[in-house]
Amino acid sequence: MVSSTEKSSESKIFRLECQPNNYPWGKVGKDSLAGVLASESAGGDFKLDPSEPYAELWMGTHPHNPAKLWGKDQLLSDYLSKHKELLGEAIKFPARYPDAKEDKSEGGEGHVPFLFKILTCKQALPLQIHPNREIAEKLHKENPEQFPDTNHKPEIAVCLSDKFLGFAGFRPSKVIRSLVVAVPEIDQLPSKAKDAIQAFIASASDSTEVMRKAWQAVIEMEGSEVEAAVKAFSQRVKTQGVDAFSDVGDELDKGERENLVVAAQSLDKYYPGDGSAFATLFFMNLVELKKGEGMYVGADGPHAWLEGEIVELMAASDNVLNVGFTPEKDSTSLVARTVSGTPHTPADLKLKSQSFSKGSKGHTTVYAVPFEEFSILRIDGQEVLAPLSGPGIAIVTESKGTVVAGNEAKSGSVWFVGAGSELVVEGDGVVWMAFYDGDQESKGQVGKQ
Ligand SMILES: [Zn+2]
Numbered sequence: 001m002v003s004s005t006e007k008s009s010e011s012k013i014f015r016l017e018c019q020p021n022n023y024p025w026g027k028v029g030k031d032s033l034a035g036v037l038a039s040e041s042a043g044g045d046f047k048l049d050p051s052e053p054y055a056e057l058w059m060g061t062h063p064h065n066p067a068k069l070w071g072k073d074q075l076l077s078d079y080l081s082k083h084k085e086l087l088g089e090a091i092k093f094p095a096r097y098p099d100a101k102e103d104k105s106e107g108g109e110g111h112v113p114f115l116f117k118i119l120t121c122k123q124a125l126p127l128q129i130h131p132n133r134e135i136a137e138k139l140h141k142e143n144p145e146q147f148p149d150t151n152h153k154p155e156i157a158v159c160l161s162d163k164f165l166g167f168a169g170f171r172p173s174k175v176i177r178s179l180v181v182a183v184p185e186i187d188q189l190p191s192k193a194k195d196a197i198q199a200f201i202a203s204a205s206d207s208t209e210v211m212r213k214a215w216q217a218v219i220e221m222e223g224s225e226v227e228a229a230v231k232a233f234s235q236r237v238k239t240q241g242v243d244a245f246s247d248v249g250d251e252l253d254k255g256e257r258e259n260l261v262v263a264a265q266s267l268d269k270y271y272p273g274d275g276s277a278f279a280t281l282f283f284m285n286l287v288e289l290k291k292g293e294g295m296y297v298g299a300d301g302p303h304a305w306l307e308g309e310i311v312e313l314m315a316a317s318d319n320v321l322n323v324g325f326t327p328e329k330d331s332t333s334l335v336a337r338t339v340s341g342t343p344h345t346p347a348d349l350k351l352k353s354q355s356f357s358k359g360s361k362g363h364t365t366v367y368a369v370p371f372e373e374f375s376i377l378r379i380d381g382q383e384v385l386a387p388l389s390g391p392g393i394a395i396v397t398e399s400k401g402t403v404v405a406g407n408e409a410k411s412g413s414v415w416f417v418g419a420g421s422e423l424v425v426e427g428d429g430v431v432w433m434a435f436y437d438g439d440q441e442s443k444g445q446v447g448k449q
Pocket of ligand 1: 303
């Protein structure tokens with residue numbers, strides 16, 4: 001067996017050095033999967049600090065936390081800019097990162113068209129929205145400081161822990177209505193928010209515009225009345241448990257009500273009295289993922305991850321509006337332009353998965369992702385993957401004698417897989433890979449956004 005460092009530098013599959021970040025919402029020390037895996041991916045003198053939060057492990061070419069070639073002081077993006085054949089067809093997605101150099105050539109500066117992460121959260125992340133491409137272009141022109149690029153930023157998440165909870169997209173109108181009429185604390189809100197909610201309840205049609213206005217009024221509300229109402233609600237949930245939602249009717253099943261209790265208590269613990277609790281719990285889908293289940297967030301879908309461990313994959317962009325669970329909210333006047341209010345059910349948002357036709361041993365599952373520039377697959381055990389037309393970035397999340405392209409591969413090791421190369425994985429472990437492949441058919445593509 002040859003170690004990765006001894007392999008020829010011209011190899012198309014090679015190991016990467018990837019760093020975690022320490023955002024405060026991450027799980028702490030060994031409780032964080034991102035931190036534990038970073039012990040094997042970060043290289044250098046990285047040592048897991050038992051008192052530090054580790055929120056995300058970044059695997060990509062984003063300038064804020066870029067991958068390097070293992071053991072070398074060379075950025076992956078610099079290497080790829082000199083070896084563009086490794087990007088293959090993905091070269092058609094030019095870099096749009098603000099810090100990318102002013103090289104407008106195709107495949108600008110060797111960026112992969114996605115950012116791949118391991119994410120571990122113990123509390124809600126900021127409630128956020130990413131504009132679609134058309135709006136991103138306008139916003140970037142108007143305010144390049146806040147909107148540093150012209151790209152959209154769709155995201156997907158696949159659960160690695162037993163259970164993951166996250167808020168994503170708007171609930172169907174009748175579910176929102178059944179929740180807000182069953183929560184007496186709504187009456188204590190400032191009149192602007194209360195009136196907007198009343199207007200929504202009274203609206204006979206399922207107008208997404210009336211709902212969106214009510215939601216906007218809720219995310220904008222602030223002051224002592226809001227704090228008192230949210231705290232009173234949280235206290236009631238603490239005392240009554242699922243019975244706090246007994247007036248909701250049959251719009252939510254038992255499991256959904258139990259998750260509402262879990263979420264309400266988590267929000268009360270980390271963001272006591274924050275009005276964003278009402279904007280999420282009542283208006284947005286609280287999606288539960290079991291291990292191996294995935295969901296997507298399209299352009300204009302608000303989202304806030306709550307608890308658990310995921311692999312997360314997104315388009316290369318920094319455009320974001322933070323509108324809740326943060327002391328520094330972005331201008332809510334932009335919300336009306338970026339959010340359509342289109343309703344979804346949690347089932348709508350879940351990703352379908354199927355056996356990947358390019359895995360010859362049948363041990364690879366691919367997720368049908370409704371976006372063009374990336375997909376994700378999971379290899380369980382040994383596999384031989386036929387060459388893809390674009391690049392892949394793979395991480396071993398469970399190594400059981402795992403060998404990647406002839407190299408011993410421990411849990412946490414990260415690998416770049418160049419376009420056009422066959423990937424051989426041996427052993428009994430689990431490997432996740434973000435990738436681009438032009439063969440939409442093989443991925444069970446469910447339509448593009
Ligand atoms: Zn996001």
